[in-house]
Amino acid sequence: MDKFVPSNQGSISMTSPAKSSHGRSATDCYTSPPTESDPYRYMQGFGNRFASEAVPGTLPEGGRNVPQRCAFDLYSEQLNGTSFISSRQTLQHVWMYRIRPSVAHRPLEPMTLNTDIEACFSPSNPSIKYTPLSYTWGPLEVPELATSTTFLTGLKTIGGHGDPTNKEGLAVHMYAANASMESEAFCNNDGDFLIIPTEGALDVQTELGRMMVSPGEICVIQAGIRWKVSLPGGKARGYVQEIFGSHYELPELGPLGSNGMALPRDFETPVASFDIDETKWTIIHKLTGELFRYEQGWTPFDVVAWHGNYAPYKYELSKFVSFNCTLKEQVDPTIHTVLMARSKIPGVSLTEFAAFLPKWQTSTNTFRPPYYHRNMATEIGGLIYGKYGGSTREQVAGGLTLENSYMPHGESYEAWVKATSEPLENILVGRDSLGFMLHISSHFSVTKFAMERHSCIRSQRVAFWDNVKGPFLDHIPAINKMLQEQGLSPLGTP
Numbered sequence: 001m002d003k004f005v006p007s008n009q010g011s012i013s014m015t016s017p018a019k020s021s022h023g024r025s026a027t028d029c030y031t032s033p034p035t036e037s038d039p040y041r042y043m044q045g046f047g048n049r050f051a052s053e054a055v056p057g058t059l060p061e062g063g064r065n066v067p068q069r070c071a072f073d074l075y076s077e078q079l080n081g082t083s084f085i086s087s088r089q090t091l092q093h094v095w096m097y098r099i100r101p102s103v104a105h106r107p108l109e110p111m112t113l114n115t116d117i118e119a120c121f122s123p124s125n126p127s128i129k130y131t132p133l134s135y136t137w138g139p140l141e142v143p144e145l146a147t148s149t150t151f152l153t154g155l156k157t158i159g160g161h162g163d164p165t166n167k168e169g170l171a172v173h174m175y176a177a178n179a180s181m182e183s184e185a186f187c188n189n190d191g192d193f194l195i196i197p198t199e200g201a202l203d204v205q206t207e208l209g210r211m212m213v214s215p216g217e218i219c220v221i222q223a224g225i226r227w228k229v230s231l232p233g234g235k236a237r238g239y240v241q242e243i244f245g246s247h248y249e250l251p252e253l254g255p256l257g258s259n260g261m262a263l264p265r266d267f268e269t270p271v272a273s274f275d276i277d278e279t280k281w282t283i284i285h286k287l288t289g290e291l292f293r294y295e296q297g298w299t300p301f302d303v304v305a306w307h308g309n310y311a312p313y314k315y316e317l318s319k320f321v322s323f324n325c326t327l328k329e330q331v332d333p334t335i336h337t338v339l340m341a342r343s344k345i346p347g348v349s350l351t352e353f354a355a356f357l358p359k360w361q362t363s364t365n366t367f368r369p370p371y372y373h374r375n376m377a378t379e380i381g382g383l384i385y386g387k388y389g390g391s392t393r394e395q396v397a398g399g400l401t402l403e404n405s406y407m408p409h410g411e412s413y414e415a416w417v418k419a420t421s422e423p424l425e426n427i428l429v430g431r432d433s434l435g436f437m438l439h440i441s442s443h444f445s446v447t448k449f450a451m452e453r454h455s456c457i458r459s460q461r462v463a464f465w466d467n468v469k470g471p472f473l474d475h476i477p478a479i480n481k482m483l484q485e486q487g488l489s490p491l492g493t494p
Helices: 413-421 448-453 471-485
Strands: 042-044 050-053 075-080 093-098 128-130 135-137 155-163 168-177 184-188 192-199 202-206 209-213 217-221 226-230 236-244 267-270 281-287 290-296 303-308 313-316 337-342 349-356 359-361 378-385 400-403 427-429 434-440 445-447
Touching: 128 448, 135 448, 155 236, 155 400, 155 448, 168 349, 192 202, 192 378, 202 217, 209 217, 209 267, 209 313, 236 349, 445 448
Parallel strands: 184 281
Antiparallel strands: 042 267, 050 303, 075 093, 093 303, 128 445, 135 400, 155 168, 155 445, 168 236, 184 226, 192 217, 192 236, 202 209, 202 226, 217 313, 267 313, 281 290, 337 349, 349 434, 359 427, 378 400, 378 434
C-alpha cells in the first residue's frame, strides 16, 4: 500500500511537533468575577445542580446528604420546591448545611393586614375586580424619607388571577422603597418572585448567597427561600411577577435550534455565603397574601454550604439573543420570551416574560408597528428605561399598561397613516430603551389599590379614536367599476 503523502496546500506542519505533555487541570469551578457595580461571585447555568461551600470540607461526601454528624457540627436541612414524587427532570430541591436549623424560632403570629397586597383573585373577593377595561399607570411614588419603606412594605399588588391554595395563577406587583430591610427577612409561601428593577440596585441576600440586581437585570427567588433587600442607592422602584404552583423555565427553542434567546450559561446563581450574627431577627412569611412573623435570636443567613437546583438566580437582559430581522411579515412577540411558566393545561403557558431590546427592522412590504389584534391572553407592558415607542399610551419608564384578554388594541390612526405610506428602510428601533411584556394566558383582575389608590393612574383619552377614518370607503366607486367589469353586482346590491 502506498504511503500517505500530505499535499502542500493546507497540510499539517511536519516540522518537529511538540511531544504530548499534560498542561494543567482546573482546581476549582468557574465563577463570574466581581465587577465595579457588583461585588459578588456567581455560578453560571440555568437549572443546574450546583454545589457550593463557603468553608472547604463542609459538604458531605458523595452519596450522602444527611451524615450522622455534619462537618463542624452543622445542621443538614432540605428545602423542596416540588413534591417528592415529581419526575426526575422536574424535581427541584436543595440541601443546606447551616449553623442552626430554621425550625428554631419563637411562635408564629399574624401581622396587621396589608390591604395593598393581594393573592386570592376569586371574583368573590371584594378587593379585586375583573374588568375588560384597559389601564395605564405611571411609576409608584417613592415615599418621603420620613416614612421608612422597605421593599416589602413598599410592595403593592396591581392584579392577578387564580389562587395560591389551588397552586395555579399569578400576581403582578409594583414596588417603591426608600429603606433597607435591616434585621428582618422575608419568605414567600405563595409562589416564586420574578423581580424587575427600574430604578435603584437591589442588594439581595438569600439563604443560599447574595445577588446585586440592577436595572437591566432580573432575578428569580423561589417560594420558601428566606431573603432580604438592601438599597445601596437609598431608593428603588420596579415590578414583580409572582407565580403560584409553577416555576420559571426557559422556553423551548423549536426550529431555532440550539442557540438563541436566553442562553443557559448567562444565568447566574450566587455562591454560598453566610453571616455570624446572634442578634434578634424577625422573619416574615406571606401566605395567601396575609403576613405572619416570628422572631429568633440569630440570623437566618447562616448556610455555610449547599447543593441542589432550587436556588435563586439573576440574568442580564442585554445578553438576550433576539430574532427579528425578516424579509417580510412580523414574528409573534413570544420570540422575545426570556422565561416562561407552565399552566396546568398541557401546551399552554401560565405566563411568558418577554424583553424588548433594540432591534433592526428590515421587513419589506410589511406593516411594521404592532398589528391590530385581539388576543385570548392578557398583555401587561412595562418600560425599564428609555422612551416608549408606541402612540396609544402615556407610558414612561417605571409605568405599567394592561390590555385584558380579547380586548382590541393597536397603534393610533396617525401611526397607521405613517406606517402605510412611508418608504421602508432598514432602521434600528428602540435604541437606548428596554421594555418588557408579561403575556398571561388568562383573564386578569385589577385590585382596588390599582383602580383607586395608585399614585399615578392615567385615565383613558376619551376622544382618542374619534378621528379614525375608513379609507376603504373612498375606493367604492373604483371597486364598483371593477365589479361591473367582471360581471358582478356593485356594492350595496341586495
